[in-house]
Amino acid sequence: MKKVAVVGCTGAVGMTMLQLLEDTDYEVVCMASERSAGKRLKAGNTEHLIEPFSVEGCASCDIVFLCVSGSFALEYGERLAENSYVIDNSSAFRYHPNIPLLVPPINGQRYKGEKLIANPNCSSAIALMVLGPLHDAFGLESAIISTYQAASGAGQPAMLELREKAKAFSDYGDQDDSENFAHNLAFNVIPQVDSFEDNGYTREEMKVVWELRKVLDEPDLAISTTAVRVPTLRSHAESLSLRFKQPVHSLAQVRELLAAAPGVEVVDEPKQGVYPMPMTSTYKHAVEVGRIRYNLIYGEHGLDLFISGDQLLRGAALNAFEIMQLVDD
Amino acid sequence: MKKVAVVGCTGAVGMTMLQLLEDTDYEVVCMASERSAGKRLKAGNTEHLIEPFSVEGCASCDIVFLCVSGSFALEYGERLAENSYVIDNSSAFRYHPNIPLLVPPINGQRYKGEKLIANPNCSSAIALMVLGPLHDAFGLESAIISTYQAASGAGQPAMLELREKAKAFSDYGDQDDSENFAHNLAFNVIPQVDSFEDNGYTREEMKVVWELRKVLDEPDLAISTTAVRVPTLRSHAESLSLRFKQPVHSLAQVRELLAAAPGVEVVDEPKQGVYPMPMTSTYKHAVEVGRIRYNLIYGEHGLDLFISGDQLLRGAALNAFEIMQLVDD
Numbered sequence: 293m294k295k296v297a298v299v300g301c302t303g304a305v306g307m308t309m310l311q312l313l314e315d316t317d318y319e320v321v322c323m324a325s326e327r328s329a330g331k332r333l334k335a336g337n338t339e340h341l342i343e344p345f346s347v348e349g350c351a352s353c354d355i356v357f358l359c360v361s362g363s364f365a366l367e368y369g370e371r372l373a374e375n376s377y378v379i380d381n382s383s384a385f386r387y388h389p390n391i392p393l394l395v396p397p398i399n400g401q402r403y404k405g406e407k408l409i410a411n412p413n414c415s416s417a418i419a420l421m422v423l424g425p426l427h428d429a430f431g432l433e434s435a436i437i438s439t440y441q442a443a444s445g446a447g448q449p450a451m452l453e454l455r456e457k458a459k460a461f462s463d464y465g466d467q468d469d470s471e472n473f474a475h476n477l478a479f480n481v482i483p484q485v486d487s488f489e490d491n492g493y494t495r496e497e498m499k500v501v502w503e504l505r506k507v508l509d510e511p512d513l514a515i516s517t518t519a520v521r522v523p524t525l526r527s528h529a530e531s532l533s534l535r536f537k538q539p540v541h542s543l544a545q546v547r548e549l550l551a552a553a554p555g556v557e558v559v560d561e562p563k564q565g566v567y568p569m570p571m572t573s574t575y576k577h578a579v580e581v582g583r584i585r586y587n588l589i590y591g592e593h594g595l596d597l598f599i600s601g602d603q604l605l606r607g608a609a610l611n612a613f614e615i616m617q618l619v620d621d
Numbered sequence: 622m623k624k625v626a627v628v629g630c631t632g633a634v635g636m637t638m639l640q641l642l643e644d645t646d647y648e649v650v651c652m653a654s655e656r657s658a659g660k661r662l663k664a665g666n667t668e669h670l671i672e673p674f675s676v677e678g679c680a681s682c683d684i685v686f687l688c689v690s691g692s693f694a695l696e697y698g699e700r701l702a703e704n705s706y707v708i709d710n711s712s713a714f715r716y717h718p719n720i721p722l723l724v725p726p727i728n729g730q731r732y733k734g735e736k737l738i739a740n741p742n743c744s745s746a747i748a749l750m751v752l753g754p755l756h757d758a759f760g761l762e763s764a765i766i767s768t769y770q771a772a773s774g775a776g777q778p779a780m781l782e783l784r785e786k787a788k789a790f791s792d793y794g795d796q797d798d799s800e801n802f803a804h805n806l807a808f809n810v811i812p813q814v815d816s817f818e819d820n821g822y823t824r825e826e827m828k829v830v831w832e833l834r835k836v837l838d839e840p841d842l843a844i845s846t847t848a849v850r851v852p853t854l855r856s857h858a859e860s861l862s863l864r865f866k867q868p869v870h871s872l873a874q875v876r877e878l879l880a881a882a883p884g885v886e887v888v889d890e891p892k893q894g895v896y897p898m899p900m901t902s903t904y905k906h907a908v909e910v911g912r913i914r915y916n917l918i919y920g921e922h923g924l925d926l927f928i929s930g931d932q933l934l935r936g937a938a939l940n941a942f943e944i945m946q947l948v949d950d
Contacts, residue, residue: 434918438767438860440810440849458787458807464900478787479853480900481769483860483912483927488891492872492914501917516917516925518860520769523852524808531767531812531847533862543821562817571793571809583812585821588830588845589763596845598812 310335398424414607431537639664743936760866
């Protein structure tokens, strides 16, 4: 039986990982800071005892899943990888040329046994489930992406804050400052996720650019993104305008191809009100894709799509879980 | 003193128009269906007596503002225009080649005295405030637009429903059906505004395409849109990816040009958390524009922007009010 350490088990992603591990054969070790150590943590139907993080404790585990800050990952990641497979959920190692950034159904075949592996950003992971098979079929030439990102990306307290502020809302004027977002999110949208780079893009937007290029192995792929936080709880949505090198001869072909792709669910009967939404994709393992139509500018060389995927599952813990299965193979 | 009839005065747009008329010299006649007639309606600090709609009643007014359904407008619009200037807020006449579709700061100079005038769709009107001056300066080649549209577009009851459902929310599972949207909107986003056309686009999306082309007088302009309802109350936001014929030499030039444009406010100090948001643009007359940066694909021939504008003001009543001033000139 393999032993897995979940470091940062009390956070939203850590908790989701514990739930995914619940009905598996893995032996789970929960680790967190000294502050949480000794407490009990319920995930699904299982109660775990939280252990304090230690390099030695991790060394006894086959796989270490880090859902902690980037600076923590930078400090310990490589050391832990001397003994265990380390899957890091932060952005600390994602852009290092020698460290694989994996979305298993898309580029898992390129994995060569490295011990330290980066898990992608949530918006990237969700988009890639759909972009991967489309790129294989038609050759992606450019992508313009606008996101509709849920509170969960800012952590468990952020989800709670949004629910409480939405309940208490009476007017934009009397909202207290937000503790988890740049501004209050209830009944608002905020065109800022993460901090700003000098080119006017947020780091979140650039992560999507860098990660799509790396996972699709297309270092010069043309991508522009706008990342926006919206008042939803734990599923992201994204509006994609895609241009392809090859013509797309029919939308039926696109639906068929996406329906056959692992981790993708085609939800596309718009006239019946059936399309991707956070309300329906929440808690779902697959990324929903719909609103499949020809882009009005690119003609048969372009598609417009709408997708929605659970940020904590497909956007984080589930992808890490699939990396674990790949490593374990 | 000019006399103005507001037909459909009890709706969200009608009420907003009454508020705009409050401190003007216009004499206001409030009209609604038989059901509301005789009741009193408070808008701002003024109490109005609601009269039943009648062609004769309108005939005594210099200007008739129709904020009613498209079918009502189709039935009465041309008849009313025999006696009065008619400004119609529905989509009934917008695409008729002989009927002007006006956003006064953008194409008001092309108005030739027609009696029946169409007021644009909210997403179009808001986008055009920014697209107009940019098109003049750099020649728009293409626009890809994703919207973040508020509940107000679906009317006053829709705003109330959103607030109530957000307060009552405990889980996606136990939400009742929505009365005002295709699905529940609280903590959700819905990639459907209006009904679906056979090309897979919603009518709302096509309205933006048709109206941008007509107002900018560029019948073949390349535009693709995705219209999404988000849980905000009365301000829309839009993510714009624009390609231009002329190079944009500096972002400072863009900010200067937009700051000088009527009805536009540059809100663009992202590192200080200053950018357009529904929370700040609500009740504002100007459209906020920010997140001004070079599009990563088009280089100096492209800009990515984020805008936000009050759907009931700039997106509807305020534009109609400015048409009224133009007619009255």
